[in-house]
Amino acid sequence: MTAPGVVVHRDQDLLAHAVAARLVTRLVDAQAARGSASVVLTGGGVGTAVLAAVAASPARDAVDWGRLDVWWGDERFLPSGDPERNETGARAALLDHVPLDPARVHPMGAQDGPDGDDPDAAAERYVTRLRAAAGPGGGPVPAFDVLMLGVGPDAHVASLFPGMPALDDGRAAVAVRGAPKPPPTRISLTFPSLRAAREVWVLASGASKAEAVRLGLSETDPSRAPVAGARGSERTLFLIDRAAAPEPGPGSGRDGSA
């Protein structure tokens, strides 16, 4: 696992625009190198603000949207179109405004989907889709170019909450029941899937996230602070605003930006 870097921006608005610029560059570079790119989206305040900032950026046209695979790190298991679904927010903020190939958009299952009200079956369907995308001879999931994660004040990422069984699950995606943050039933990628990403970006804004960021940058057991287990295979970045920045300790090695 890679040790994380940290970039601090002035406030949430600047954070969202800076991450949007970084995301466009990352996708363009991946497409130049490999012909296509893949991104894993997060729900939450900053994650959705980043997508809106991409939509508002003239640079978005540098991305070949038809050669982008879009995945999700987690989803709230609700009917499709429910405003609480991460997919709904992502579509409204960006996905409905760019010429994606619908076959390359991979939402997690909804309560009114082909598996009905069965989150285990919906998670298993996602496992199958991920494996198919990884290709013959590939692993259980593709090597995503970039995977973005919001983080909760309780240090959860995706729908991996402290102390819950999903943290130790080796399947690529699982159903989560009894999540402490509503809604209680969700689908989430697991740690092995998060760590398959070339780059993991943890996004955090606001003072309520500062302790989670501190834990995420530490060696804390991921079963207590799941964000501490979110690491990319090539690079891990914590992209945060000043309010979410923990007090810098001696030798923190933090690089910052205004």
Ligand SMILES: O=C1O[C@H](COP(=O)(O)O)[C@@H](O)[C@H](O)[C@H]1O
């Ligand atoms: O429930 C969730 O929460 C986190 C963080 O959301 P935020 O609004 O506090 O930033 C999010 O990353 C995750 O995808 C989502 O399902």
